[in-house]
Amino acid sequence: MKRLLHGVTVADFTWIGAGAYATKLLADLGADVIKIETSTRLDSLRVGRPFKDKIPGVNRSGYFADRNSSKRSITINLKHAEGLVLVKKLVARANLVANNFTPGIMDKLGLSYDVVKQIRPDIVYASMSMQGATGPDCKDLGYGLTIGAVTGIQHLIGLPDREPAGTGTNYPDHIPNPGHAAFAMIAALRHQRRTGQGQVVDIAQTEPPMAMIGPSIMNYLVNRKVDGRRGNAHPAMAPHGVYPCRGEDRWIAIAVASDAQWSALRQVLGLPDKPEWSHKTGRLADRDTLDNLVAESTRDRHAIPLMEALQKAGVAAGAVHDASDVLTHDPQLAARGHWLVMDHPEMGPSTYNSAPFRFSDADSAPSSPAPLLGQHTREICREFMSLDDVEIDRLVECGALI
């Protein structure tokens, strides 16, 4: 089947987290994403755990691999005069140039928007810095967790009387930023194709995460109410929470959204009843009591059969899966073919996420494993720069292609 972004070429200067994830989404959708790397300054994910067989190596990181599926890699030293000439030839053939450096770095490399626009007037030039291209904080250094801190996300997650817990991950790097960035990039590519007009797409990585807690921010801006941490409680549902199950660190999430679901939950768990609990208001008022009753009842049950029994009765319930559960035990993810095993040239058969959507008439799964460092240098030099092997050898030797 076809791939939806077939024919789109991306000169990809992104690295580490959110940037590389955004261009991976495009690559898995069929764009030819050329990751521009150099062995003199590695994408730090290449040297981040976990490693295949626990043996460190620039081509052995599982984290890097999953974030760079379907891409090709060329190593070019941009600080070498001939390296810069080569990369400009690549840019001349690209629809999109993407980076997630601090503002100013692309300019220093000699690849500012003004320069690139001269080479390719209709280019979409996407930048993903922490705070955006201009402004008093524009030089800030950002990582997912510090972005979580300054956007309100860290503050909002956890228990009210304890320190902010956050998601336990660099959440902004994985969903809010790559998702918004990929959407904006494809929208700009659509405009490029229709009108021949290019443009800058300036993404401040603090801004999409705030967009994803929009109503809570409005609760302050409109109502002057500051939302705080509330554990697993929900303003409109009770019971609503995470309850212990049999086994070590096993839990089940249960959410009761209607009176009928309460009645069903009560029957499955054999809970006592009070007339006032048959309505939402009464349940919300006795939230803590209900949580305790549910927990007492779930404690001796296994999460999976309990989830199945509750779902059969029409109650929203889900076992709290850990990484091994999602990978090896979940029948739904298996039925959808979420996990894809691809044969990586150095890591061998290894597991990748598929995209979280399926098309009726196009492929959505990654097309190839992550590239080795510089794996495609020669073929890209031939395809995009019309170089022959003698010339490529010379450029490798003089330090332009490393």
Next chain:
Amino acid sequence: MTGTTECSRHALDGIVVLDLSGPMGNYCGKLFADLGADVILVEPATGVPTRGMEPMISGHEGAEASLVYQYQNTNKRSVVLDLEHAGGQQSLRALVKGADLLIESEHPGVMHARGLDYQTLRKINPALVMASITPFGQSGPYADWQAEDIVGLALGGMLYLGGYTDTAPIAAFGDQAISAANLFAAVAAMAALYDAEASGSGQHIDISMQECVVMGLENAVQFYDLEGVVRKRTAGKQRLAGTGVFRCKDGYIYLMAGGVVGNRFWPITTQWLLDEGVEGAQALADPRWLSQDFLATDEARKIFLDIFNPFVLAHTKQELHEKGRARRIPIAPVYDTSDLEHREQLRHREYFVSTPGPYGTLLRMPGAPYKLSATPWSLRHGAPRLGEHTQEILAQVGATAQSLARIEASGEIQ
């Protein structure tokens, strides 16, 4: 539908979207509307479910009061159609004739029962893209299951990573599983439109919230796959020594001295503490601190905390942010929503935007999540009142509806 090609002001000019969804799709529709698509919210007479979601505008209730609704439906128009009845279904099919994208979030099978499944609709409009957003996808053993946000977080694996080491896992705030489904649906739908405009051939897209949550597991699955290690939640203690939330004089800060591959921030953090004259900081200069294995020990966490605590508790989050910024150390204040309003950077970028809301309120909200220089994101108008545009939209498609009715009567479309 085609728009002008020379002077488009918006990236998505000319795209018509039918948003039949609720929480599982309204934000997806907003992303299209805010870049210039004509997004028509198709509502039952009782309104989309988002209208009932908290928080509400203080002191108000009813169809226009929800801030969730107001936020997720900017720049849209509203038409009331009863999709349970033939007349409403026929009007929808007429709308589909002129639409590029349809977003829906019904349980699998419901659209088919209404005669509004993709196979039927693509006969009316072969270029139609239809995005179906559900908790678990259109097929598979969980396809008919129920899921609120917290269930999506649980079965997608993110919930397990959140919370303190000594408590139950704790869910992310603000319906992040639902938001993730909206966002990935928007990416997939945008890609499908990109192709459909060129090929003339649309797609049905099946989006699973559970799978979208799985995309947020960082490196946890690879840790299990390659090293056999199941990652656990870490809040309440430093993730690694020097990395985590620390209480300061007026709140909390997040420091990432040891959490970055290669430990590049450890030496400069140590130097900072030495320059500040922090007692005992010399101990952090020992080469063992450059090993992540050492940073992962309880011993390292305790030594760091004992040294860092007196210093951090004596300073405000703003002071610490500025000191760290000067040295390019990743340290950030933990802001609440009231802190955001006064941030100079956000003011400079004009991040917050306003539109008149119901009851004479002014609705201020997060604005552009991206700045497109030639075709900027824009808030042209707020969310529509229930059925605000029913007459104009039905008038627009009236003739089409009549001719479709004739075709349907002749049996060409089942």
